[in-house]
Amino acid sequence: MISDNQKFNKTIKPNSAFLSQLKDKLPEFFTKDNQFNLNKFKLELQNNNVDELKDGYQLNFIGKNYARRQAGEMPTTVVVPDEKQNEGEGKESNNLFFTGDNLEVLHHLEVGYLNKINTIFIDPPYNTGSNDFEYHDSFEYSDDRIKNMFGLEDEQVESLKSIQDSSSHSAWLTFMYPRLVIARRILSSKGTIFISIDDNEFSNLKNICDEIFGEANYVDTFVWESRTSISNDSPISLNHNYILVYAKDIQQLQWYGDPLSSKEYKNPDNDPRGPWKLTPLDANKAGGDTVFGITNPNTGKEYFLLTIESGLLIEMALKD
Structure with a gap:
């Protein structure tokens, strides 16, 4: 038996989640059949003297449309209480501890905690090339379905499937993208996300965070000493990692603590x-x-x- 969420997931496209958010904020630009009226939107820009649009750039990678589609899916599993854990040390706890695929868990959190989380800290795979990361995805759809779903040619389908069990930059970005999109959705308007990373994927992480959270919502990058010993396996012994910090809305950013004052x-x-x-x-x-x-x-x-x-x-x- 196919659940409602599974039926929903079969119908979504890479831009479904974005269009849904756009409709919530700008419903007047959608037609009766839920199509975005681009001409009406352009006319409204002209009427409000918004006639200067800056040229921009974006980060493209193999699997980006697939990752965007994953971000719009609904959970297809059921959260079951761990009776043993609940009778142990966690008996009196008000916290929630989830075990499972983290993307599926994020989908569950999105259902119950949309716009409610104040602080998120994640420590993703650094993709150092030392077997700390491989992109495992079954690509459950047939090649023909993938071609129709994303408008791809045969060579492009093969390129997409090449990131399976891979640790390439494209594989890492395909892994990270939907997780960061959902993380942004569950952040409150005053919320902040902290992401730990090292040099291997720092630039790529910064680029997709600029795209997902917006360049204007970049707060800062913390550089912290991650090791005190000296390494002899490279010309320069690096002893630091980074923590990227982004706000959901930097105008409403709220630090939770007592600020220094005179x-x-x-x-x-x-x-x-x-x-x-x-x-x-x-x-x-x-x-x-x-x-x-x-x-x-x-x-x-x-x-x-x-x-x-x-x-x-x-x-x-x-x-x-």
């Missing part, structure tokens, strides 16, 4: 400059004093002078 600091010696505060010493636009004395907390006497220029300590001397 209220946290006091001024017990009544220094005329006020309480200590975070001020970049290498960007002192006001031309203020960059000579600082170090006071002995026991005697109250000043022993050293520090001169700081461009963020660097350049002088340390005893004071008479």
Whole structure:
């Protein structure tokens, strides 16, 4: 027996999810038979003096349309409680722990948690070439169905199927794309996603995140020390990885924590400059004093002078 979700999945196309989102936001540009009226949309742009459209670029890869279609599918499995886990350490927990294919789990989360998640952290395969990633997908449809579904020629179908059990960049991107699309959907309007990665796929990840989340919603990239030892297997011993940070809507971005403020600091010696505060010493636009004395907390006497220029300590001397 075929479920409703399975029937739905048989009918969707690579652009189905996008058109569905577009219809939610711009229903006035859709016809009775759910077709997007491009001419009406262009006319509306002209009427509102939006006549300058910037040239852009996008990242294309083998399997992109297939990945876009996967992003629009519905879950075809059933979530079953783990009675043993629920009677163990997780008995009193309010958390949810899912075991299964992560794309299918994300589809389930999309059903119940659309626009509700504040923070997502993912640590995907880095695709280092050390057997840490292979793209396993059965491509359950026949070649003819794939050709009709995506409008492909025979050679293009073979190219698509070539990423099976592959660790190519295209295979990795096909794996990541639908997962990031759904992750964006379940983020709240104030939500943030953190994605750990290394040099092997950093540039590709940045490109698809710009496409999915929007370049304007890029927050920053954290560089963190991932190892302290020195490697001799390459000309340069790299000891860092990255965490890319994107917001669902950077205008509504909300960090969950207590921000630093001057209220946290006091001024017990009544220094005329006020309480200590975070001020970049290498960007002192006001031309203020960059000579600082170090006071002995026991005697109250000043022993050293520090001169700081461009963020660097350049002088340390005893004071008479």
